[in-house]
Amino acid sequence: MKILILGSGGREYSIARAIKNEQVEHELFFQPGNGATNDLGTNLNIKDYNDLAKFAKENNIELTIVGPEAPLVDGVVDIFKAQGLTIFGPGKEAAQLEGSKVYMKNFLAKYNIPTAKYIESDSIEDLFQFTNTLDVPIVVKADGLCGGKGVIIAQSHDEAKKAISEMLSGKSFGDAGKKVIVEEFLDGYELSMFAVCDGKDYILLPAAQDHKRLLDGDEGPNTGGMGAYAPTPLVDDALYQKVRERIIRPTLDGMQKEGAPFEGVLFIGIMVVNGEPITLEFNVRFGDPECEILMPLMTSSVSDMFYKAATNRLSDIEVEFSKQYAVGVVMASENYPYSSSIPAEIILDDVKHEEIAKNTHISFAGVMKEDDKLYASGGRVLVCVGLGQSIKEARDRAYLRCGQVHFSGKKLRTDIAYQAL
Ligand code: AMP
């Protein structure tokens, strides 16, 4: 197949890598891709979605896979479908499950899907009044997309009220904060689950755990994610079953009733409180770095899964997973997540040890290529992934691989998967 992948991160690289490892040969295109994806296919530079759809049509692209949320929320899927193209991802309306937290919370409430008690409003009086009824900590969220920064966990009522005021005034997040959610704090452990959906049916992937904070021991500022592992032993069959029955099934049925069947990746942020899964949030795409560890655990064809999902035929296929564990350690640039960093050359040692060569790989993200040299060009630079028969083995291998990657200012956590060990 000719496949186009939208995005430029490690997530998109890992999808491409999995597709390239299939028995059948595929030709890949990336919009825009990164400095390493052009080793797997062709990087494009076509920013306008109508022009991109035209390119896809003229070049007989048979499947387009959308990585990040922004193009989904902007309606790229609707534009491609209007041209009769096959594209994997939710349309603009269904993408509101991520694009608007108010839409998501009201949807969850309407279909009785477990979530934290909340109020959504644009009235400061109503929000303050509800805040007064809650114990601390109190969670305050801006409605729209804020690049992962729109959630404040306030340690006092005053702090919560300050956050509410600053969001409503547009000071913190502009229009994204015009509506605000205040909700109760849930105390438990967090999981990420991913369901590949075709509107009606879905495939549930192994549960993963992300590490959002920058520093070891979950200290420091929030990031996009500094590492992940899967499957996590914190989930047993009973919990999977609860997530299926209480969250995924009613979500797919509900979105059909709303006239916006959900096609794409439903990323469910879950807080497990006293053994019960509560929905924290939905995203409408794979997590990054979660995707980088889930892709190598898939033993059946990834491209076929996406193609069948995009053509509403998931029930036709069996998707198979490896019995192994995967651990991914993010290596970020010097100033991440505060500001950009000066490009630094990446030196990759030859991996001589057979066990490491066979059971680890790198998914490249914030990299650029110049004169055949690879540079860390900012943000999260790459993810070292280790596979193994246990989480410990996978993690040890991932860290051995990290030791063979060098660039000035490299930053990584040393405790990925600690919850499982
Ligand atoms: P969200 O963008 O909604 O996933 O929120 C970002 C992070 O804030 C989550 O990953 C949780 O760690 C935390 N969080 C969000 N909502 C709550 C809540 N109601 N209780 C506790 N923590 C929360």
Ligand code: GLY
């Ligand atoms: N790793 C979390 C996210 O992609 O949102």
